[in-house]
Amino acid sequence: MGRQWLHAKRAIVNLRKGQAVGKVVKEITVAAKLGGGDVAANARLFAAVEKARKQSVTRDVIERAIKKGAGGGDDKLTLEHIVFEGYAPHKVPVIVEVYTDNHQRTAPEMRVLFKKGTLGAAGSNKFLFDHVGLVEAHHADAAIDLEAAAIEAGANDFEPLTSEQNDDIPEGRTGARFITDRSAVHAVSVWLGQNGWTVITSELGYLAKNFPDLDDAQRGEVGEFLQSLEDHDDVQRVWAAVK
Structure with missing residues (x-):
């Protein structure tokens, strides 16, 4: 029974890993559709591509997903x-x-x-929710002033984030979620990227009011x-x- 459970557990882990990869590839496609296929000019796409690379998604798969979302190639997006x-x-x-x-x-x-x-x-x-822009990022400086960073980036507010709250934040780094106007997501992401932050999420989302x-x-x-x-x-x- 122990060996059977071990195999079952591994199957579950592999399934979840496959689902995660599938979701990040779909995220690339959606980001390219919404903001265009230029990674440098599309903060959401940039974050999705970086996440895919960390999950060992191949360059060919990433490029196909971008082309699909941006409307290039034979395989166009129908999502x-x-x-x-x-x-x-x-x-x-x-x-x-x-x-x-x-x-x-x-x-x-x-x-x-x-x-x-x-x-x-x-x-x-x-x-019951606020529809806002959300940018999650981390920085190597453990003493960095999050409030100052939020103000300089143009965010409206911020929340500290830890590696326990977000698996994409390495231990020992300072993590934060920056809350922005929906129109300011890209500008905030760019500022953070230019000032030592690693952006892991850049998107529109919903934050509960209560x-x-x-x-x-x-x-x-x-x-x-x-x-x-x-x-x-x-x-x-x-x-x-x-x-």
Whole structure:
């Protein structure tokens, strides 16, 4: 039994790794579609490409994904962007961003995933979130002034981030999430990159305005629910009102 479980565990790890690579390749394609195929001029694309390289995605795969998103080559992008709104267990508001090539397949699958929560109609809970620009980055200087960096970069606010909160932040480095106007994401990313920061995420996202009080058991249930959403191949981002 032990050996069988070991094989099963390895299969799960390999599956999750494959899903992660698939999602980052799709992120490259989507970023190229939204902001163009020039990596230097598209902060979201630059961050996605860097993440793909860290996951050992080959250059050919990256270039094909960029061409697909930017409309070059024979394989053009046919992904549709859909936003699902609803609630996780214990009435925790959730927004799920999906990119799919088959809406008729994805929508029923999302309804199944939301059985342990509540799937709402479009616009049912977006008012519970702020739609903002988000740039996550890390710096080698442990004593760097985050507030000063946010002001100079042109961000509206910032939150410290640790390697426990984001696996892409190496231990010993100073991490932060910079919150910006939606129109300022690229400018903030460029400033950070020019001033010693390594940008790992540059995108538009949703930040909850309020957070329901949860005990440890409830937080665990919500976490399992959110993970089930994250594991779906078409889900690109999950935003939830949980700390």
